[in-house]
Amino acid sequence: MMVPAALLLLGALAAMLAPRLLARADWPDREPVVALWVWQCVVAAVLVCCALSMTLSAAVAWGAVRGHVFASAPRGVMDAYAPGTGGPWAATTAVALASAGVWSALMLAREILRVRAHRRRSRAELLVRAPELPGERPGGDRLVVLEGERPDAWWLPGATPRLVITTAALRRLKGGQLDAVLAHEQGHARARHDWLLHSSAALAHGFPQVPVFAAFRDEMHRLVELAADDMASRRHGRLTTALALVELNEDRGVFGPCATPQAHVPQRVHRLLTPPDRLPAAHRLRLTATAALVPVVPVLVAFVPGLRALG
Template sequence: MTPVALGLIGIVLALPAPALLARAHWPLLSPAAGILMWQALALAAILAMSGAGLATALWFVTDDDPGTWQVVGHVAVLGVGVMVWARFWWAAWKVWRETAQRRARHRQLVDLLGQPHGALPAVRIMAAQTPVAYCIPRRGDSRVVVSQGTLDALDEVSLQAVLEHERAHVRTRHDLVLEAFGVLHRAFPRILRTDAPLRQSQVLVELMADDAARRVTGGPALARAIVALAGSRTPSGALGSGGAALARLERIGDPHRSTWWATTLALGISAVVLIVPTVALAVPWMMHALEVLGG
């Protein structure tokens, strides 16, 4: 029963649960807790499916007279568990390599074509007239890129809000958060995954960066910057200021809204999906496994 139960938990956490939560607005009220919740869901799904595979392997070793349908079912569960675990490590390598290569190439182009900002050495100004702003993260030597169109469209305080937003991305390594979601996303086969965690994480890191910028420049200046940059495209591997404009403006427009309950709910869901399957199924199975292997 344990392999089937863990397998079902993994499927629920990989598909219907994220699809349902993606329709909710409340995770946007507490971005950091929301990020943790989405990571917990994806990680718990991988752990559940991996546990299902291990439980199935033990069943094959200990069951003396398995039925045909039992064998078929357990082989399917074992196959999914092995596939998810193998894809996780393959995805970790592939996401890291592809992202590093894209950022290195784009950083070279930015340094070649961009004009250094006199007072801000890490900032590069591109000649494009379309308002654009983004950062290219790199430990110890990141770049913040703004177009001439951005400089022309924004007043001094709004430009400062944009720069603070991008520095927050760099300082708190939001790129690593998104890379982790990319790995967890690719770990599941297409029929067993939804794009919701990846899309939601992209919105949540923008809200977190907005919080940092708002503390420096205030809400009105940040709102003007968001409107000016709304819809601007960000190169692959970079983090930009043009996405999720509506959600960001709504949050700025209601700065005093209570968020403690959203934080509590997100943290509670994170704890439940990680702890309950472990305590209810994994620990008893591990005790049984030790007894069988020890006996």
């Protein structure tokens, strides 16, 4: 049967073409929130293609599976998905895709365990460096100030989130710069950017040979920072937010000629100082709606034989 093969081809096309199209477009930097949504829809479409292809291939290969998949479907629909010339390959395809699905689940579980262990260590260290005071509500949301020589601020997510800032950052940030940094970190927390980062990391680590997953991880790291920058700049101004970024990072060598892990900071500062024009609201709505339809396409492709049988 051709539907599982068509679904795999559709997923491969989405995985190859979407990253290239998004890399050539200039609007993701102008609308990072929309770009985050588009990337999620593209990856969801690739995963849906694989899941549907696996299910239909297993239904073609094994009658017991076919009986469960089409248990409530009319007789004509089951016949439309009956085994054809692709029967011998169907079992191999189903097993391969099922193995990939199990591997994805294992990678996600590993990422969850790794993140939880890291958070436990971070919270234990934070409790040692900033113990709770007598009478303080245990586990309550709070701003934690740490003694430190390097200016830094970060959000520690979890069931009891913490916004952590060092004393060096408090001394260096002036006026509204501190408020801009806090708004940036709160933007990460409110949008749950940590979920995007961990999910994309699990896919990239599990399938390093698949370029779309590596691009998804890299773009998530970049776009969540741009989205948080925009959230902070809307409340406290672009110049203030840019100056806060400079104050926090100028001692780390990110503005020099040598590449560093924070090499994207100069681009973020430049973007804040020379803001690109936002897309019109109607254009943003069209992009959002179009992206939402991308994962629906493989579902429609999978339903084509059944709809023909009913029609």
